Amino acid sequence: MTGQVKRAWYMTVLSALEQATRWSRTPKVHDFSQQSPDIFAFERMGENQVQMTGQKRHVMRGDYILLQFGQQPHLCQVQHIDYYAAPSDMWTASLLTD
Numbered sequence: 001m002t003g004q005v006k007r008a009w010y011m012t013v014l015s016a017l018e019q020a021t022r023w024s025r026t027p028k029v030h031d032f033s034q035q036s037p038d039i040f041a042f043e044r045m046g047e048n049q050v051q052m053t054g055q056k057r058h059v060m061r062g063d064y065i066l067l068q069f070g071q072q073p074h075l076c077q078v079q080h081i082d083y084y085a086a087p088s089d090m091w092t093a094s095l096l097t098d
Helices: 003-022
Strands: 029-031 040-044 049-055 064-069 072-083 090-097
Parallel strands (some): 029 064
Antiparallel strands (some): 064 072, 072 090
């Protein structure tokens, strides 16, 4: 398998696993409000949309991420998430803010 094909296969399997487990687990809250800024980055894409890149295992669609915008904490729900092949705990996600 070439690198491109292997990554596509990996993402397909990961997506299928996410779909299969989405209904069998309770959404988790991942607190990034006090994390060092070198572990994640986020950008507001609209009034209620955030694009985030982070590094933490076991973040899944439907989970919540606690972020700090200025002085205000915001609870954001993961709408879509894609994990990188390497490092395996790094991801990019679309979030919906409160």
